[in-house]
Amino acid sequence: MVSFKKKFLFLNVKENWYHCEPGFWDMLMPTAWLHVKNRKTPVKPGFSDVTYTIENDLTLDHDTIYAGFLKSNRQQIRQAEEAGVEFEFHNDVEGFVEFFNEFARSVNIGTTSVRRIKEMEGFLKLSYAKHQGRILVAHSTLIDDTYKIVRAFHSASKRTDDAFDKSLIAKANKALHYKDMMHFRELGYKVYDFGGYTQNTEDKALLGINNFKQSFGGEVVACTNYYTVSYQLLKKVGSLMGALGKG
Incomplete structure (x- = not known):
């Protein structure tokens, strides 16, 4: 736990x-x-x-999980792979914090710190989508070995940086969620938790986040x-x- x-x-x-x-x-x-x-x-x-949150059942076979994604998601995941986006899992805490904080400041959300990440040592895993050696997207995932749940925790990207292809970043982000799911599924985890869902909102930004998470075919769950x-x-x-x- x-x-x-x-x-x-x-x-x-x-x-x-x-x-x-x-x-x-x-x-x-x-x-x-x-x-x-x-x-x-x-x-x-x-x-x-x-x-509330949105959860994907990782006990299903790969094809069933993948078929539950919106068709546009599947297309963009494939396009990210065809464009040469690569995916990595490693725990470079200092590099992750630097990347995340740069993004956080650009969108005016809370930053993190090496101390905060290390306080969760053993429970937090990091993943990256890279293109031509440059990080496009970084995720952190909270892992529970008792209940076999993994939860999307941090997400950062270069989408606010005009030096990067925003379309490719959006595709890479979807592909990284997919790779996260499959990576942890192979390790025996049973649930991919998207990290929150805002119930009964009319806020356009929150609706956009809800729609993004639902586009992967999971179900809304109360907790x-x-x-x-x-x-x-x-x-x-x-x-x-x-x-x-x-x-």
Whole structure:
């Protein structure tokens, strides 16, 4: 199961993914249980909310998974491969952080750090789509060896850089999601989690993200996040999105 600590000021904040089995000390400390499906947990922490994501079933055979993609996705994946886009899996943390932060600043989202990535060591894998030696797209994936779930976590690209072919980058990004799925399927993982779905939104940007994730043929799944009182207080005081999140 996924469980790691993040440093916030002088406190260790603990995050658990996919399970909620709190111990006595967990209930007292700043602790979160995220994307939980065993919703009949015997002890429920102080706060909770329901969120949604999109999941692809990796226990299906390759052809069935691939056939579930939109036809345009399959075409663009093939075009990326024909254009010579190459795909790599390695954990160059410093290189990934530099690439991601450059993208994050260009689109005004939170950055990350080597420390934040290394706090998740053993649970986070990195993948890249490259063309002629240059990185077009980079992903990080959160992995759970107990429940055999992999979750798309970070995604960055050169799409805001005018020196790069934006059409090729879009194709490479779709192809990298496909390669991520197949890579982890071969390693025995059962679920590819796209990392969130915004329910009942009219925001065009969020609808675009939803449509992108749904274009790979997965299903919308509900889950529950649980938080202790101290975690919720830190969230308010320290602005979790910046202080405890991916940044």
